[in-house]
Amino acid sequence: xxxxxxxxLVGFALSLAVAAPVSAQNEVSAQVTASExxxxxxxxxxxxxxxxxxxxxxxxxxxxxxxxxxHDTENEGTFILQPPLEAYQGLPPSDYxxxxxxxxxxxxxxxxxxxxxxxxxxxxxxxxxxxxxxxKASVPDVIFPHRQHTEWLACSNCHPAIFIPQQxxxxxxxxxxxxxxxxxxxxxKVSFPITTKSCKKCHSKPKPADWQPPLSEATLKNPWx
Amino acid sequence: MSRVIxxxxxxxxxxxxxxxxxxxxxxxxxxxxxGDVVINNYADAAGIRPVVFxxxxxxxxxxxxxxxxxxxxxxxxxxxxITMAKIxxxxxxxxxxxxxxxxxxxxxxxCHSAIPGTPTHFHGSTVQRLxxxxxxxxxxx
Numbered sequence: 098x099x100x101x102x103x104x105x106l107v108g109f110a111l112s113l114a115v116a117a118p119v120s121a122q123n124e125v126s127a128q129v130t131a132s133e134x135x136x137x138x139x140x141x142x143x144x145x146x147x148x149x150x151x152x153x154x155x156x157x158x159x160x161x162x163x164x165x166x167x168h169d170t171e172n173e174g175t176f177i178l179q180p181p182l183e184a185y186q187g188l189p190p191s192d193y194x195x196x197x198x199x200x201x202x203x204x205x206x207x208x209x210x211x212x213x214x215x216x217x218x219x220x221x222x223x224x225x226x227x228x229x230x231x232x233k234a235s236v237p238d239v240i241f242p243h244r245q246h247t248e249w250l251a252c253s254n255c256h257p258a259i260f261i262p263q264q265x266x267x268x269x270x271x272x273x274x275x276x277x278x279x280x281x282x283x284x285x286k287v288s289f290p291i292t293t294k295s296c297k298k299c300h301s302k303p304k305p306a307d308w309q310p311p312l313s314e315a316t317l318k319n320p321w322x
Numbered sequence: 323m324s325r326v327i328x329x330x331x332x333x334x335x336x337x338x339x340x341x342x343x344x345x346x347x348x349x350x351x352x353x354x355x356x357g358d359v360v361i362n363n364y365a366d367a368a369g370i371r372p373v374v375f376x377x378x379x380x381x382x383x384x385x386x387x388x389x390x391x392x393x394x395x396x397x398x399x400x401x402x403x404i405t406m407a408k409i410x411x412x413x414x415x416x417x418x419x420x421x422x423x424x425x426x427x428x429x430x431x432x433c434h435s436a437i438p439g440t441p442t443h444f445h446g447s448t449v450q451r452l453x454x455x456x457x458x459x460x461x462x463x
Contacts, residue, residue, distance in 0.1 A: 157353050158353075159355060160353055160354065160355075162374075162435070165353060165354035165355065165358075166353055166354055167354045167358060167360055167374055167436050167437060167440060167445060168354070168374060168435050168436060168437070169371055169435055169436060169437045169438065172371060172431050172434075172435045173431055174429065174430070174431025174432040174433075174434070174435045175431075175435045177431075177432060178376075178432065178435070179379065181355050181376075181378055181379075184378070184379065184382055193356075194356045194357070195355060195356045195357065195378050197378075199381065208382060210381060210382060210383055210384050210385045211383060211384050211385065211388060212385050212387065212388070213388065213392075214384070214388050214392060214393070214417060214418060214423065215423065221385065221387070248385070249381075249385045249386045249387065250385070250386050250387050250390070250391070251387040251390075251391040253391055254386065254387065254390050254391050254397075275448055275449070275452060276449060276452075277447070277448070277449040281448065281449070282397045283386075283397065285447055285448030285449065286357065286444050286447040286448070286449075287356075287357040287377045287381070287386075290356070290446075290447075290448055291448055
């Protein structure tokens, strides 16, 4: 009985600690170093839950290099580097990634990155061809626009290593993309990431009005249907 | 007897509470810019800070094609096995960082600026966030 009331007390103390994180910070880190002698992992904790809109948002967007957590503040070079926000002045914003819509920036001529290492007059070979990929599930079908991609990339970047340039030859699914294959070679690393806000950038062609979800085989075989 | 059991229970409660709290309050790893790559294939072993490559800075100036098609950079963090010798020979970073297109290699601290011990990783990548840490070191020869 005594023990139980003690643990209730501890629980109360901990909830206080949550309410006053600054004062509790030292105490907690002391506890952790006491209980786990391992050094802290630098890798991030799995971010699977960042999809939860109730969780805290990253308030320190586009942090300057000394505050971003990967640059060493004891290194003098860190302080010479340009802060991202300074470079992003006037570029169209977006809701994810760098919080910059890079494709729109080129379309609006706010940005004209070089297509050649030295020759600034060279123009990209832009191919305007949309590929429509039907999606089995009820989400809208995918329109893949070659135009936006050829503004940035050469054909050889994707074909034939990542995508075989032939209709029906490429099996793509969201799991593969989230694990960094197919579209995920770039999307989710440098080009716009997969978030709940960006689904419709690719899944942009509404299903036909008479579209019905295909019945699963188990349902079709069910004699009691 | 019962005291011993209770004591051990209390210990577990404490550890669990500490672990739970640490998930919220310990400095959450970096919030660096999306697309920043830390490259630490050889740097730590050579006694210099790992490199931070900012994609955002470079894509303002060059399209992806310049590095990923013309200069032969693979689409893989740490997959290019870049060394200073190759850079001085004008390969990889050295194609531009030669004092002509961009500043030259004597500015060590501008690239080699990551916190020592940071593993090679793609900052903010979906793979990194979903299955941390997705880092496979380069095999040594």
